[in-house]
Amino acid sequence: MPNYESLKARQRQEREHYPENLSIRVHRALSWLKQAEQTDDTDSQFIFLWIAFNAAYAQEFAQKRQFTEKNLYQSFLEKLIYLDKEARLTHLVWQEFSGPIRVILDNDYILQAYWEYQAGHITEDSWQASRKSAKARAHKALANSDTATVLAAVFSRLYTLRNQLLHGGATHGSQANRAQLKDCVCMMQKIVPLTIELMMDGNTATWGDPVYPLV
Template structure:
């Protein structure tokens, strides 16, 4: 599994050959991956890993209006899997599904439907049906070798946790959410370096304009 040092060493050698937009994405993503590796608590690690992921995939805001945030990263994950000629993401999903991924899917506290139920927007039967459907979809996707679909389902859970933390819906180092923080940090810790590596391997692909491009004063 590549880490920041390995990826950064490679990036320094190759960066002049990258298109400008990809170069900026990789540079930013690596900076946040580096910070995540320096963290000694899972809350901070998860947040910085999510920023690293966001740096890699983020699209212009007009596209967010059209597709929604989860729709955009779903398309991004699909493209990553298509570009992953060494099947690293597939191997990771296959190896992790029986433990970390299954645990994440079983945790109702990072299923948005669970919180919709507690907010009174849906009934109890509806949120439990959503949980069941997600498990069925993940199992079907796995049996069909649809790695992108499995990752999309997993990231929908990670996104719920991301919202809880970023929007102040959790207490720092709280014992109440310790397990999901630990599990989600663990899977992101493995996924983010691979995502960056696949993008570096696929420099000839179009990854789109980076948000907030670097502006030089004349």
């Protein structure tokens, strides 16, 4: 699997030939991947890896509040899988991280609807319906070996975990959900650099302008 050093070396050789939007995305993503690789703190690793992924991915609709498995990252992940001629993302999902992914998808505490119910924003019936629907979609994707949909569902759960950390909804180093967080970090440590590499492979593809362009 690629890491910061190998990706940075390649970027230095190729960046003059990248379109500007891809060049900005890769440059920013690599800067955060470097930070993630330089710390042993699990919370910090997760945050840096999330920023690296978002720097690579971020689209305008990512500024909206509502995220669902139906649309969260779906087209982006499908593009990555299309570019992944060696099926490395598929291998990660169905071989290396099959167990942790199933645990993540079954964890109610990183399903956003659960916290909306706890805050009184939705009823218990709405929460249970959301829970049932999310799990049904995830299980269908697992049964159909639908890599993009499974990854989209996983990242929607990671988005909730990201919110808990960045909005002060968790204690640094807390043991609550610690095993889950470690599983997420292990997975992202391989998915994020691979994402950057696949974008570099697809440097003629359309990645769109970054949300905050260089001005």
